[in-house]
Amino acid sequence: MMVLCASLLIGAFLAVTYSYKNHTTKSFLITLFTLPAIVAVVIMMVNGNIGTGIAVAGAFSLVRFRSAPGTAKEIAIIFLAMATGLITGMGYLLLGVVFAVILGCIFTILNLSTFGETASPTKLLKITIPEDLNYTDQFDDLFEKYTNTYSLLDVKTTNMGSLFKLSYNIELKDSKQEKAFIDELRCRNGNLEIAICKQMETGYDL
Structure with a gap:
């Protein structure tokens, strides 16, 4: 007992x-x-x-x-x-x-504590683009300007194939420049939906 x-x-x-x-x-x-x-x-x-x-x-x-x-x-x-x-x-x-x-x-x-944390945490960027926009290198210069690292996670179609949704892992150089980054992205994607959100921890973050 x-x-x-x-x-x-x-x-x-x-x-x-x-x-x-x-x-x-x-x-x-x-x-x-x-x-x-x-x-x-x-x-x-x-x-x-x-x-x-x-x-x-x-x-x-x-x-x-x-x-x-x-x-x-x-x-x-x-x-x-x-x-x-x-x-x-x-x-x-x-x-x-x-x-x-x-x-x-x-x-x-x-x-x-801040043990193990990075100065700028990794975030999830979602960009909606029209179907006729070649996304392969369309945003590379902006990523080089505003991020330390970036990688394309997935691409999927929406709205009967008339739109593409891109998902990226990004690490911003300066979190204060997030709005400026979004504004420049809007000029490239036709002012369609853009979202930057905090990544949730998953079972694969070991």
């Missing part, structure tokens, strides 16, 4: 830590809350039985492959929750608590 209570407390701490300043979902926080306790109980039940341990490892593998892709931070916090569950399940309650608190504090500090 002490192991279960300690694991639940650690899970609650990790869930609160991760939810601070992070975009998350209720289901993910519930998973963080309960995972240490689940792992701890599993470890207690295995108790040196090799066959059972192999079966449990297979079950964890199935859960991983059936889950949706997560971001690097989500995967890290999931592994932290599993590690604390393993520690408490083996009977090291104090070590589990200390480990969770230290790593949770480090996670929060890194999350609040």
Whole structure:
């Protein structure tokens, strides 16, 4: 019972830590809350039985492959929750608590700091152009002028094929020049729709 209570407390701490300043979902926080306790109980039940341990490892593998892709931070916090569950399940309650608190504090500090951030974050640029406009090099000079890096992600048709929608990854040289960049793009695309938006984190940002 002490192991279960300690694991639940650690899970609650990790869930609160991760939810601070992070975009998350209720289901993910519930998973963080309960995972240490689940792992701890599993470890207690295995108790040196090799066959059972192999079966449990297979079950964890199935859960991983059936889950949706997560971001690097989500995967890290999931592994932290599993590690604390393993520690408490083996009977090291104090070590589990200390480990969770230290790593949770480090996670929060890194999350609040500018560690790993670029001066100008990557954004998603969407440009609508008429079908008769050759887009291959139409905007290259503007990209060279206003961005550090750019890459074409996809091209698709819309409005019965009369329009094309282009999507680019861009990193602006100066975020204050964003409006000027859009104004010059408008002169090239016939004043059709242009959008610059922040990129959402995906499961492929490792």
